[in-house]
Every structure is written in structure tokens, then in C-alpha cells.
Amino acid sequence: MDARQILVALIDGGPKEVPAKGINETVAITQHAEVMQVRPWRDRDWHDQHGKAGSLVNDIEEAVSWSGPAVIILFTLGLSDSWLQEDDFTxxxxxxxxxxxxxxxxxxxxxxxxxxxxxxxxxxxxxxFVPYLRECLRKASTNAEGIAWLGFEGSFHYDNLLTDEVADSIYGYCIPDGAPVAIWDDEILKSDRWKHEIAEVRAVLERDFPMPQGD
Structure with a gap:
């Protein structure tokens, strides 16, 4: 059974909240992708052109709504354990x-x-969606005191955060003191330019949230 089949089995009958204990198995399916501090390489005009405000289109629409309604998955990695409240997403x-x-x-x-x-x-x-998600990313990054990002189902695993392999499954992010970015052009997500930008964000992750050094 592949990851998508497992995911379908897990959410059959609707999404369910999962306690933190034992969530690693679900995380491997519900997955994340990550982003962080220091200004990544990017051209604001380029983002404005390809991250236009508008309805979800092509493969992106399919990716977020394949199970029915559109489900936007927003992840954070930061220093704060506080949560945004439901009203914060208006x-x-x-x-x-x-x-x-x-x-x-x-x-x-x-x-x-x-x-x-x-x-x-x-x-x-x-x-x-784009102006809405930019605002949500900004709020989430600020609240987490770290980074916020948008990822498709299956894009997250602790061993694979913001790597080239998942760059085309990351469609938005915000880093501290940075402008939020959201992209809705599927071809852009697959481009070398976007992969390079996500790699820059990955470098920030490694700098600000490093793995502990071995003895």
C-alpha cells in the first residue's frame, strides 16, 4: 500500500484530530515541508507575476481538493508553542x-x-486564495517565532524537509522579517528557479534550527 492509499484509509469518513503522542506515523503521510530565516533568493516581481491572486487552477487545485473540499495544510516550525485561534484565520x-x-x-x-x-x-x-494565504502565512510565522509554509499531502518527512525532492510540493512560505510568498502556477513549482529558492530557505532552516552535534 503506497502513501496515498494509506492516507485515503486514514481520512476515510473525514479528517480526524490526532494527539501528539504517536503522530509520527501520520506525519509521514500528512507531511510537511519547511522554510526559515535569512532572506532567500527571490525576485518580488517574479512572485507577483506567477503568484497572482485568483482561484486555484490546474494541478494545484487537484492537489488541495482531491479528497473533496479544498484543504490547505499550513505548517510551522518555531520557538513558540502557542497556537493561532480559529478567528485568526479570517x-x-x-x-x-x-x-x-x-x-x-x-x-x-x-x-x-x-x-x-x-x-x-x-x-x-x-x-x-493567494492574498488570503499570504496573510495566513505572515500570521503563522509571527506566532510561531519561526517559519510557516504550505505543503501538499505527502510533502513532509523529518528526513526530507525542504529538499529538492519536495520543492514542487511546497507552494508558499514565510520567514521572520520576510514577505510571505504563495505560488499557484504549477509550472513554476516545477522550475529550477523555485527549487533554488526553496534550497535557500532550507539553508536558513539548517542555520536557525540545527541538528544537535554528536559527541
Missing amino acids: AAAMTPDRVKRYPLDPDPEGQRGIFQEYDLTFDNIDCD
């Missing part, structure tokens, strides 16, 4: 129909920082 004249929060286990290999997940569900996907 922004840019939009409000999700449902908000679920998932505390995630620490990295079993010792990656420092607190991991959190928010699932924002929208029954209607005919909306201008």
Missing part, C-alpha cells in the same frame, strides 16, 4: 469553513524547534 475577506490543529511530535533525530500543523478547509474553492 483574513482578506475569507474564512475557512473548518480549522483543525495538530500538535506534532519533535523530530525523532533531535531537530530543534516546535512543529505544528493547521488544516484549513474550504467547501468553496472559487475564491482568490
